[in-house]
Amino acid sequence: MTQSTEQPEVRAEPRRRPGGRTERTRAQVLDAVGAELAERGYDALTLDAVAARAGVHRATVYRRWRDVGGLLADLFAATADDDWQPEDTGSLEGDLAALNRENLVALTVQPSIAAALLAASFRSEEAARGLRRLWADRYARCEVIVARAIRRGELPPATDARRLLVTATAPLYHEVMLLGTPPDPDLPGQAAKATALAAKAGAFTCPTPANDPS
Amino acid sequence: MTQSTEQPEVRAEPRRRPGGRTERTRAQVLDAVGAELAERGYDALTLDAVAARAGVHRATVYRRWRDVGGLLADLFAATADDDWQPEDTGSLEGDLAALNRENLVALTVQPSIAAALLAASFRSEEAARGLRRLWADRYARCEVIVARAIRRGELPPATDARRLLVTATAPLYHEVMLLGTPPDPDLPGQAAKATALAAKAGAFTCPTPANDPS
Numbered sequence: 001m002t003q004s005t006e007q008p009e010v011r012a013e014p015r016r017r018p019g020g021r022t023e024r025t026r027a028q029v030l031d032a033v034g035a036e037l038a039e040r041g042y043d044a045l046t047l048d049a050v051a052a053r054a055g056v057h058r059a060t061v062y063r064r065w066r067d068v069g070g071l072l073a074d075l076f077a078a079t080a081d082d083d084w085q086p087e088d089t090g091s092l093e094g095d096l097a098a099l100n101r102e103n104l105v106a107l108t109v110q111p112s113i114a115a116a117l118l119a120a121s122f123r124s125e126e127a128a129r130g131l132r133r134l135w136a137d138r139y140a141r142c143e144v145i146v147a148r149a150i151r152r153g154e155l156p157p158a159t160d161a162r163r164l165l166v167t168a169t170a171p172l173y174h175e176v177m178l179l180g181t182p183p184d185p186d187l188p189g190q191a192a193k194a195t196a197l198a199a200k201a202g203a204f205t206c207p208t209p210a211n212d213p214s
Numbered sequence: 215m216t217q218s219t220e221q222p223e224v225r226a227e228p229r230r231r232p233g234g235r236t237e238r239t240r241a242q243v244l245d246a247v248g249a250e251l252a253e254r255g256y257d258a259l260t261l262d263a264v265a266a267r268a269g270v271h272r273a274t275v276y277r278r279w280r281d282v283g284g285l286l287a288d289l290f291a292a293t294a295d296d297d298w299q300p301e302d303t304g305s306l307e308g309d310l311a312a313l314n315r316e317n318l319v320a321l322t323v324q325p326s327i328a329a330a331l332l333a334a335s336f337r338s339e340e341a342a343r344g345l346r347r348l349w350a351d352r353y354a355r356c357e358v359i360v361a362r363a364i365r366r367g368e369l370p371p372a373t374d375a376r377r378l379l380v381t382a383t384a385p386l387y388h389e390v391m392l393l394g395t396p397p398d399p400d401l402p403g404q405a406a407k408a409t410a411l412a413a414k415a416g417a418f419t420c421p422t423p424a425n426d427p428s
Contacts, residue, residue: 170388
């Protein structure tokens, strides 16, 4: 799923002067965390490097985020706290292809914060938990793709949205992040088409009554 | 894909006395590498720990494998050097389900060498290259699943075997290794069914003439 550090919300402490100095400091620090991770990786991530890159006092970073785990947790919190919604293209296959294209860009842009967070999730339990919560949130937001397809009559009401979405998105992560295949610009559309064909043939129909996510 | 350290072949140096002391030493050392990785992870992997666990002289391990990269490279070489073939169940969906069930066991058995090697591939370029070569070999061996389905008339001759196989196997890796979902015993069969339905609907038909892998 895609990341964005725009429009962060303070969660760790009460919000003060929205858009004010506290907010700006947080945005600078989290931008620096993402950039350090993407360019230098988890092993090189230190509070000192983040403070230097952000142009923020070391003492401020140590006081507010304490350690690398605190920085990662806040980066995930800020990333989840956006208004991202999947694109509405008017068809199931189109929506899935658009989602995959967005994921392909996020994973292959140089440097990629998304790829760095995924790699970090194999290094740090804190990063793994954060990424899994973020993914759960993104997949939940994507359920509207299935709900729209059901409303359009493209899919039966009793369609398992999450299974359909994982089927559509997994091949891209598998190829790019695990198999190390060079990014294939046709893959987003191909995976979307295969999933839409399987879905219309009843592959994701729930055995029990619908859990329509709309 | 599944791992096995049975029937290893010596590649780094000429094979001496097959099944003799050199072979036995290699098998002991590579078993110890797998066990150390699976139980303690890449970060704890040292030649001393491997030598102690294998009951082999440190000097032998240092002389023959030199460093952790040498141990990993030889583990991958031995793992690829088996006679593994995908199960022949008589149908495309059955073959894909059997493959996924094997992968699910390999990824979730405690401790799992497969999961440890996957995690190590995010830590070490040597492990990443080794795993990718191993995966390429395993996917190539699995192409017979598609060739059999074509011969049975289940699939059109111009079916892209690799895309089909990645579609069938990716959801399980995605759920277990990236999303951290508790292993679902229904997933192997569900992913196989979705892929078979998509394949029969033409999702993996090549735009160009067939590259029949049989």
